[in-house]
Amino acid sequence: MDFDSPDVMKDFPGLYASELNKQCNNDSDYSDENEKAMKKDLIGKRKEKKDKDKGYAALEGESSADENFKSRSPSKTKKAKSFKFSTKTKEKRDKSREKEKDGDKKKDRDKKNDKKLDKEKGKNEKTKKLKQSLDETADIGDILPIFGASIEVAVERSRCHDGVDIPLPVRECIDYVETIGISFESVYKISGTKSKVLQIRKMYNQRGNINLSDYDTPTITSLLKTYLRDLPEPVFTNDLLIRFEEAGAILNLNTREKHLKILVDNLPPYNKLLLAWLITHLHNVSLNEKFNKMSKQNLSTALNHTFHCSSRLLHALLHHCPALFPNTRIERYVPPLESGAKLPEHPVEIDRELKKQESLLTQIHKEMNVCCISKQREELLWEVQRIITQLKRKLKSANKDKEVVEKVEVVEEKEEVKEESQEPSDTHQKKQNLSSVPECQCEDISPVDIEECDVNTESVLDNTLALLQLKNDGLHSLRDSLLKDIQEERNQILMLKSQLTPEMPPVMMIPNENLDEVMDLFLKENQILQIKKINLVRQIIEEQEMCIELKAQIISKS
Structure with a gap:
């Protein structure tokens, strides 16, 4: 391989950059074309260098021929390069790290905030649960107790709905002793079991349904004594108690009675009524001394601590009861009727029961305003409202029926007055006719004439008796015919009822708003028709009676 060839130099421009510069300056062997190609390659390499400087480190130094040979070898295609990070990449990396740190901090903050929110939510849920548990466990007996409250407050919280303003526990205890325990030996002297007394006391405070007949007499008497002991002040009041004691110590019976009357009248109304019921009840117990062995003296010694007074004062009150x-x-x-009970029919009884139910409803509403009402009490509220609506409807219909009956009675009375006014005139004329014949002939006549007069009177009496007999027969036949007509009409009604199908005929739908008005119109029309019917029937009967009388007269004359 020729390392000095231009092809190798093109492939590795950086390796021979210094030599190329020298050769470009000194050697003249290369042509202009080669120079232009080399310049283009250098420019391209510089651009690549600039682009690489943005993200990667540039190559520095020169590589040896061995390295070039190694790089050309097929076993290793990549060249080992030394990298240096630029300042821009460091800044980016630092910024990314800072962002990551900020993100981590934000995440930590969010986690802390979430934890705080979770804690707050947990606290709120706990507080809600505590409130709910407190509301559930917060007994109405703890908020609105009956035992331990003043007499006036106890009457409002446990009212007798029949109008007697004494607390309900006292009233029911008195009723129990009056009916069951009045003949019990040593009544009000023997105390009952404490656990049962506390249980009944709690049930009364919780407004529960209590059946005192399930307990014995000493338990009930102990319950009444615990109520009187728990009062914040005695029945005689703290202001008048000393004066009551002084009046009870008076020896003269008349003066003592006068002083006690004045003091009793000065008591508050609720205290006066409660004292009256208690003393009257104990007086009734003392009247049954033969059975219960409890005289006035025994009762006063057994109950003086209960009334917070001396036995002498209590004995004086029982004596002058x-x-x-x-x-x-x-x-x-x-008590007011419960759901499922039979409602009364008479308007007076309906009105009385309606007042009881309304009183119970107001008491439950007062309990609801304090926000401490149980589920049983809520169910009782809906039942009471339903019973009140039923009673109002029943009272309205009963009043309408009563008005109809009163109108019919008025019409009947008027007709009876007319008949009575006509009957005396007829009888008076008959009496005159009967009396005129004998009386006119009995003045200044002989005994023979008197006998003839007697015979005439007897014949007149016979005629009248025959006439009355004929009238009586005609009226009996009229009665029988009327009874037959009534029976036929009844049979016809039964036949029509049997022919009726269970399917109701289609009825036009009337809006609820106009339903009451339509019902009132129908009722009024029915009332008018009924009155007209009664008048017509009476006129027919009167005409039939007149016919009977005329027939009797014709028969008697013939």
Whole structure:
């Protein structure tokens, strides 16, 4: 291989760059064409160098012939090159590293923020769960207790819905003792089991459904005593308790009774009513002393600590109970009807039950305003609303029926008055006719004439009796015919009912807004038609009676 040939120099221009420059300056053997080709090659190599300087390091120094030979060898096609990074690539690399660092920092920050958000979310969820658990565990008995509250507050939270303003636990305990435990020996003296009493107390505070008949008498009496003990102040109030004690210590019965009356009247209304029920109930218990062995003295000694007063004052109140509370009557409490119970039919009973349900509804709404209502209470709310709507509809229809009946009764009364006004005139004329004949002939006549007069009166009486008999027969036949007509009409109604198919005929759809108006119009038309029917029937019967009377007169004359 000739290393000095121009072909080798073209292939390796960088290797012979210095020699080419020398030869271009000194040698004249090369032609102009070779010089131009060499210049173009050099220019192309410089451009390639510039392009390589942007991303790669340029080759430095010269390579030996052995290296060139090695590079031309088929075993190794690549040449070992030494690279140097330019400043631009370093800057780019630094910038990329800085960006990566910034990205990593941002990622770390985002992760930290996400962790913080997760923690905050977890805290919020925990707080929500705690609130929910608190709401679930927050008992209505802890927020709105009945036991331990004042009498007025306890009446609002556990109202007797029949209008008696005493707390529900007291009322139900009194009802239990009055019906079941009044003959129990040593009643109000023997205490019940504490666990049962606390259980019932908790159930009352939670507004649960309680059936006191499942417990024994000492448990119920202990429950009543615990309520009175838990009151923040005694029933006599802290202001009047000393004056009550002074009045109870008076020896003269009349003066003591007067002073106690004045003090009882000065009590607040809720305290006065509760004291009246309690003293009246204990008085009834003392009247059954033969069975329960509890006299007034025994009751006062057993319950003086419960009432927060002396036994002398309690004994005085029991002694003067009929004079202090003459109008107090203990009535058994009937709670509002529950779902599935039979609704009353009479308008007065419907109105009474409607008031009870509305009172219960207002009480539940008050509990809801405090945001502490259980699922059972919510279900009871919907049931009460449904019962109220049913009662209102029933009361409305009952009032309409009542109005119809009243109108019919008024019409009947008017017709009866007319008949009575006509009947006395006829009877008066008959009496005049009967009396005129004998009386006119009985003045200044002989005994023979008197006998003839008696005979005439007897004949007149016979005629009247015969006439009445004919009328009676005609009325009986009229009654029988009417009864037959009624029976035929009933049979016809039954036949028509049996012919009716279960499929209802198509009815025109009426908007809900106009439905009530249409129903009212139909009811009014039915009322008018019914009144007209009654009047026509009465007129027909009257005419038939007149016909019977005329027939009887014709028969009697003939």
